[in-house]
Amino acid sequence: MDSAEGDFVWANGSTSALGDIAEVIDAWRSGVLLAPLRERFPFIEFSKMAEGYERGEPAETAWSILLADDNHISHREMLAALRSNSRLSGMFPFFSHDVLRLAIDPFKRDAGEICIEPQGDGRFSVQSSPGGEILADVELADLADMASSFVDSRGELRS
Template identity: 90%
Template sequence: MDSAEGDFVWANGSTTTLGDVAEVIDAWRSGVLLAPLRECFPFIEFSKMAEGYECGAPAETAWGILLADDNRISQEMLAALRSNSRLSGMFPFFSHDVLRLAIDPFKRDAGEIRIEPQGNGRFSVQSSSDGEILADVELADLADTASSFFDSRGELRS
């Protein structure tokens, strides 16, 4: 079951019973939530991220998933950024070793802040709205630097 927005899969599964497929479609279209759907149809699988979208908290869910990843070297960076009230509402994801904080995960042109580790505990921070790059930022200043891209209305300045 795919999202109408973006390229997001809400749930998936397989069965050899056509009747089950029809019932899943009917239940989904009538608004049955993911957990009850899986209770009725155990072949349905979905992710924590799908639950986050369903409950209207995708950014909070994404932060939780990233911070729970023990293999991620950047836990201190993530914790520092999440503690900032402006940044914690953004949708975090990694792409090509760059942390991206998106305004809207489904609209690429909505704007984002990119944070790239430079080594030795330093980072470069870039806003997609104006392309400005602030480089050689220490971890202690990272959240303040990233939030400096916002204007007084709380929008990424252009």
């Protein structure tokens, strides 16, 4: 079951029972939430991220997932520092090519994002996109303040 926005998958599963498929579709379209859907149809699977979207907390869920992920243990201190900043904590975090991206809207790429790239020496470069100013050679202690300088009080990127 895909989202109408972006390419987010809410849930998936398989069964050879055509009747179950029809019932899943009907239940989903009538607003049955993910957990009750899985209770009725055990072949349905969904992620913590799908539950976060369902609760209306995608950014908070994404932060929690990243901070708990052992694949990002080397970034944990950076992630914790950024999440503690009130302007950044509402942005949607994700990694792409070892660059942390803080998206204004996870479904609208043109809404803008802040890109944070570790430089390997404990320093970072920070850039707002598309084509925004680049702040290079930022230390971890200053990272959250520098990154949040790109965000206005409404949670939008400064022009």
